[in-house]
Amino acid sequence: MLEKIQKLLNEKKYSEVKSILSEQKFFDAAEILEALSDEQLPLVFRILPKDTAADVFAYMDSDAQEKLIHAFSDKELKEVLSDLYLDDAVDMIEEMPSNVVKRILRTADAETRKSINMLLQYPKDSAGSIMTTEYVSLKKDMTVEDAFKRIRQNGVDKETIYTAYIISANRKLLGIVSAKTLLLSPMECLVEELMETNFKSVSTTEDKETVAELFMNYDLLALPVVDNENRLVGIVTVDDAIDVLQDEATEDMEAMAAIVPTDKPYMKTGVFETYLKRIPWLLILMLSAAFTGSIIRNYEEALSHGYVILTAFIPMLMSTGGNSGSQSSVSVIRSISLGEISIKEIIPVIWKEIRVAFLCSITLAIVNFLKLLFIDKVSIAVCVVVCATLVVTVFIAKFIGCTLPIITKCLKLDPAVMASPFITTIVDAVSLVVYFQIATRVLGI
Amino acid sequence: MLEKIQKLLNEKKYSEVKSILSEQKFFDAAEILEALSDEQLPLVFRILPKDTAADVFAYMDSDAQEKLIHAFSDKELKEVLSDLYLDDAVDMIEEMPSNVVKRILRTADAETRKSINMLLQYPKDSAGSIMTTEYVSLKKDMTVEDAFKRIRQNGVDKETIYTAYIISANRKLLGIVSAKTLLLSPMECLVEELMETNFKSVSTTEDKETVAELFMNYDLLALPVVDNENRLVGIVTVDDAIDVLQDEATEDMEAMAAIVPTDKPYMKTGVFETYLKRIPWLLILMLSAAFTGSIIRNYEEALSHGYVILTAFIPMLMSTGGNSGSQSSVSVIRSISLGEISIKEIIPVIWKEIRVAFLCSITLAIVNFLKLLFIDKVSIAVCVVVCATLVVTVFIAKFIGCTLPIITKCLKLDPAVMASPFITTIVDAVSLVVYFQIATRVLGI
Numbered sequence: 001m002l003e004k005i006q007k008l009l010n011e012k013k014y015s016e017v018k019s020i021l022s023e024q025k026f027f028d029a030a031e032i033l034e035a036l037s038d039e040q041l042p043l044v045f046r047i048l049p050k051d052t053a054a055d056v057f058a059y060m061d062s063d064a065q066e067k068l069i070h071a072f073s074d075k076e077l078k079e080v081l082s083d084l085y086l087d088d089a090v091d092m093i094e095e096m097p098s099n100v101v102k103r104i105l106r107t108a109d110a111e112t113r114k115s116i117n118m119l120l121q122y123p124k125d126s127a128g129s130i131m132t133t134e135y136v137s138l139k140k141d142m143t144v145e146d147a148f149k150r151i152r153q154n155g156v157d158k159e160t161i162y163t164a165y166i167i168s169a170n171r172k173l174l175g176i177v178s179a180k181t182l183l184l185s186p187m188e189c190l191v192e193e194l195m196e197t198n199f200k201s202v203s204t205t206e207d208k209e210t211v212a213e214l215f216m217n218y219d220l221l222a223l224p225v226v227d228n229e230n231r232l233v234g235i236v237t238v239d240d241a242i243d244v245l246q247d248e249a250t251e252d253m254e255a256m257a258a259i260v261p262t263d264k265p266y267m268k269t270g271v272f273e274t275y276l277k278r279i280p281w282l283l284i285l286m287l288s289a290a291f292t293g294s295i296i297r298n299y300e301e302a303l304s305h306g307y308v309i310l311t312a313f314i315p316m317l318m319s320t321g322g323n324s325g326s327q328s329s330v331s332v333i334r335s336i337s338l339g340e341i342s343i344k345e346i347i348p349v350i351w352k353e354i355r356v357a358f359l360c361s362i363t364l365a366i367v368n369f370l371k372l373l374f375i376d377k378v379s380i381a382v383c384v385v386v387c388a389t390l391v392v393t394v395f396i397a398k399f400i401g402c403t404l405p406i407i408t409k410c411l412k413l414d415p416a417v418m419a420s421p422f423i424t425t426i427v428d429a430v431s432l433v434v435y436f437q438i439a440t441r442v443l444g445i
Numbered sequence: 446m447l448e449k450i451q452k453l454l455n456e457k458k459y460s461e462v463k464s465i466l467s468e469q470k471f472f473d474a475a476e477i478l479e480a481l482s483d484e485q486l487p488l489v490f491r492i493l494p495k496d497t498a499a500d501v502f503a504y505m506d507s508d509a510q511e512k513l514i515h516a517f518s519d520k521e522l523k524e525v526l527s528d529l530y531l532d533d534a535v536d537m538i539e540e541m542p543s544n545v546v547k548r549i550l551r552t553a554d555a556e557t558r559k560s561i562n563m564l565l566q567y568p569k570d571s572a573g574s575i576m577t578t579e580y581v582s583l584k585k586d587m588t589v590e591d592a593f594k595r596i597r598q599n600g601v602d603k604e605t606i607y608t609a610y611i612i613s614a615n616r617k618l619l620g621i622v623s624a625k626t627l628l629l630s631p632m633e634c635l636v637e638e639l640m641e642t643n644f645k646s647v648s649t650t651e652d653k654e655t656v657a658e659l660f661m662n663y664d665l666l667a668l669p670v671v672d673n674e675n676r677l678v679g680i681v682t683v684d685d686a687i688d689v690l691q692d693e694a695t696e697d698m699e700a701m702a703a704i705v706p707t708d709k710p711y712m713k714t715g716v717f718e719t720y721l722k723r724i725p726w727l728l729i730l731m732l733s734a735a736f737t738g739s740i741i742r743n744y745e746e747a748l749s750h751g752y753v754i755l756t757a758f759i760p761m762l763m764s765t766g767g768n769s770g771s772q773s774s775v776s777v778i779r780s781i782s783l784g785e786i787s788i789k790e791i792i793p794v795i796w797k798e799i800r801v802a803f804l805c806s807i808t809l810a811i812v813n814f815l816k817l818l819f820i821d822k823v824s825i826a827v828c829v830v831v832c833a834t835l836v837v838t839v840f841i842a843k844f845i846g847c848t849l850p851i852i853t854k855c856l857k858l859d860p861a862v863m864a865s866p867f868i869t870t871i872v873d874a875v876s877l878v879v880y881f882q883i884a885t886r887v888l889g890i
Contacts, residue, residue, distance in 0.1 A: 023643055025643075025645070025663055026663075027662045027663050148628065151628055152628060152629055155625065155628065155629055156629060161625050161628065162607050162624070162625075179607065179624060179628070180600065180606050180607075183593065183596055183597060183600065183606065183624070184597055184600055184601060198468055198470075200470065215687070216687055216688075216691065217472045218470055218471075218472050219684040221666065221683070238666070238683055238687075239664040241687075242660070242661055242683075242686075242687060242690065243661075245687065245690065245691060246661065246690060246694070246783065249690075249691070249694035249698075250779050250783070252698070253694075253697065253698055253701065253775050253779050254775065254776070254779075256698065256701065256702070256775070257701070257768075257771045257772050257774075257775035257776075258768050258771070258772060259772050259775070259776065265780065265783070265785045266776050266777070266779075266780040266785055266786060267780070267785060267786055267790070267793070267794075267797075271797060271800040271801055271804070272804070274776075274797070274801045275801050275804040275805060278769075278772050278801065278805060279804070279805055279808055279809075281768065281772075282765060282768055282769060282772075282805060282808075282809060283808070283809065283812060285764060285765065285768050286761060286764075286765045286809055286812070286813060287812075287816070289760055289761035289764050289765070290761065290816070290821075292760040292761065292764075293757040293758055293760060293761055293821075294757070296756055296757040296759075296760070297754070297757045300753045300754060300756075300757065303749075303753050303756070304748075304749050304753040308745045308748050308749040308753065308756075309742070309745060311741055311745075311748070311753075311756040311759070312738040312739070312741040312742045312745065313738055314741075314756070314759060314760065315734055315737040315738060315741070315759065315763060315873055315877070316731060316734035316735065316737065316738055318760060318763070318764075319730060319731075319734050319737075319763075319869065319870070319873065320727060320730065320731045320734070322767075323702075323703050323726065323727055323730055323866075324723075324727060326702045326703070327702050327703060327704050327723050327726075327727075329702075330698050330699065330701070330702035330704070331699070331702075331704065331711050331719075332711070334695050334698050334699075334711075335710065335711040335712070338691065338695070338710070340710045340711055340712060341711060341712055345712070348712070349712075352712075352716060352719070355716040356716055356719045356720050356723065359716070359717070359720040359724070360720060360723060360724055360727060363724055363727075363728070364724075364727060364728065364731055367728060367731070367732070368731065371732070371735070376735075376738075421768075424764065425764070428760055428764065432760070
């Protein structure tokens with residue numbers, strides 16, 4: 001597709017380019033535009049049909065958006081801004097350097113500028129930061145007929161018209177009504193009789209993760225956002241909630257892999273930026289591995305007198321411990337994220353993990369004992385030391401793996417960030433201490 | 446809340462229970478019912494208002510659903526079934542034991558049974574398995590007024606009425622039209638003129654993960670599902686797409702933590718089932734750690750003659766290698782899942798990882814060199830061996846970490862399942878070989 005467009009551009013067949021691009025979904029057209037050269041991008045953007053240009057712009061990544069803004073005249077910029085949904089405009093502005101932001105705010109009309117400035121003030125990760133101020137509002141004494149009239153008049157540039165919000169004269173949110181309810185009700189019926197007054201809403205400062213969870217649990221299409229005095233200030237729509245859910249899952253995975261979470265896609269993150277996200281944990285974990293090293297050095301003397309064989313099993317013990325611990329921690333962290341378990345359930349979680357640890361450790365110990373005895377042909381005493389360590393390590397790993405995330409949650413820290421990377425290090429150190437303690441007792445080293 | 450309900454139940458104040466429950470959202474009412482005792486559950490369910498009972502039922506977990514079905518008379522079961530959305534009914538049936546399934550199918554009316562049987566036949570994880578057959582269909586020669594009439598007649602029991610599907614006499618899908626477009630158009634306008642013919646659709650056998658990605662990329666509320674001959678057979682709605690996205694993220698995390706993915710929540714999975722999901726990878730990884738063990742045993746002789754100190758750094762080298770590798774693999778696996786990178790981009794990905802590896806390894810090596818020299822006070826030769834190994838290990842770990850997921854994707858395997866658990870094992874073995882090779886050359890052991 002891109003090659004075809006390139007070819008048509010070289011042949012200056014712009015009307016064909018226009019007809020191809022206007023057949024594309026906004027997301028696909030945006031992908032095509034992003035792949036064009038810096039010279040082609042503004043040219044092709046100007047070819048786009050007027051009514052779809054802003055939609056395509058909203059789907060482009062911030063690099064392409066910035067290039068376009070630099071190429072825009074003030075008039076063009078104003079046009080695109082006025083056609084963008086407000087929340088998309090704010091998302092874009094948040095990624096732009098300050099000189100571009102200044103130009104955008106200068107160019108926008110007074111009302112848009114006011115709304116953008118208001119939205120920009122909400123803290124990152126708050127409901128306010130992902131909401132839009134464009135919604136359909138109704139009065140409670142309207143009939144269904146009035147409501148449809150109002151939706152027809154005002155609905156064109158609203159992100160959703162499928163939920164309408166009933167507000168009082170002083171903008172307090174009284175109720176919500178879905179387009180479905182309106183459509184299935186008689187025209188003379190009053191909105192007041194149809195509206196749902198027992199609805200979910202969030203405050204502007206609510207964590208966006210909580211907002212996204214509400215969408216997931218209650219199957220919402222939109223959620224009203226209110227201020228301290230229950231005045232409606234905006235709505236969050238389901239497409240933004242999906243983005244939040246995906247971002248949160250990505251951040252949890254990154255944290256589990258000892259990466260400082262970023263909100264940029266992998267290919268858009270520069271090498272140095274990627275380095276900065278990865279090196280902190282690598283350094284912390286490398287230095288904390290010094291503990292395990294010093295434990296081994298304590299036993300250096302003993303090991304060198306006939307028990308160097310014990311070192312051969314250190315990697316296996318450490319990796320089995322690490323794997324057992326991360327199995328438990330990842331299960332628990334994800335369940336906390338999904339709201340499936342809360343900190344109250346620490347006791348049933350531990351009890352479950354203990355029983356799983358029992359089954360896992362016994363299985364591993366038996367298989368390992370047979371392998372050591374018949375394949376590695378080591379002495380029974382060494383077999384016993386290794387397998388006993390295995391059992392204890394798996395128990396400790398699963399215990400730490402399930403409790404640490406819940407404890408970090410209690411301390412209002414992020415379980416994924418604070419728990420996962422440390423678990424392996426803690427388990428490594430513990431398993432080594434256990435190993436040498438058992439070895440000292442059984443082998444007398 | 447639960448305590449309050451329990452108290453009212455003990456006092457037999459059923460009308461108050463009813464009024465409290467009918468004020469709850471379906472999800473919350475379902476959570477309350479799940480927490481009741483086996484005796485209370487059917488009692489309280491029967492108290493629920495008739496029009497919300499099926500909705501609450503749909504939100505309950507399968508254990509509670511099964512208990513209720515056992516308590517239901519055939520008449521009650523039939524009522525609940527006829528009020529459930531078809532996709533919710535099928536989701537429920539998929540979790541039930543076969544005798545319950547038989548009873549459900551026997552009780553359902555002929556048409557529902559036919560639809561359920563059809564939906565049950567679609568492969569697990571296919572678009573067909575998550576779709577519903579309840580949607581609003583229109584004819585292309587209808588006017589907007591006709592369309593609204595039809596929506597009013599048929600919309601009540603449809604999961605969404607916000608997208609209507611225009612089909613031909615032989616059920617081929619011709620176009621889609623949103624309720625927004627209909628609402629904002631004149632009443633006499635023909636549906637044919639308003640409908641979008643350039644729409645996204647999927648076949649019944651399409652992977653549900655692909656379906657969910659379409660929702661995410663194109664901000665859809667519903668997606669039509671067609672058979673081989675482009676006949677409309679059902680639609681997928683955004684709430685089900687969100688569930689798929691969340692499930693896929695959970696499965697990826699589980700796979701990354703060496704757990705066989707499950708589709709049940711943590712607390713609903715039994716101890717033995719959890720054991721079965723965890724033990725396979727623990728066994729595989731424990732046994733494959735034998736490689737690393739045998740590498741150490743090869744050098745046992747050399748180590749015991751004055752170089753036991755080298756073993757003290759094995760845990761640090763292995764954990765740094767493992768962390769470096771999983772940072773890369775998790776970044777790449779998540780980007781593949783999100784559709785951000787494709788297998789074509791293997792070269793830019795490797796090139797990026799090489800540069801990041803350069804920065805990371807140099808930083809780690811410098812910090813480690815200083816620590817070894819000034820804190821651990823080991824000889825310069827040992828410092829050189831350890832730090833050189835560190836550099837090589839980080840490079841290899843990041844290289845394997847980014848290529849293995851892409852290769853497994855090429856082989857049409859799941860990158861999360863097949864790549865992550867092995868990366869640490871491979872990196873462990875490689876780093877040990879490098880370590881001893883360098884040690885042999887530098888220290889002459």
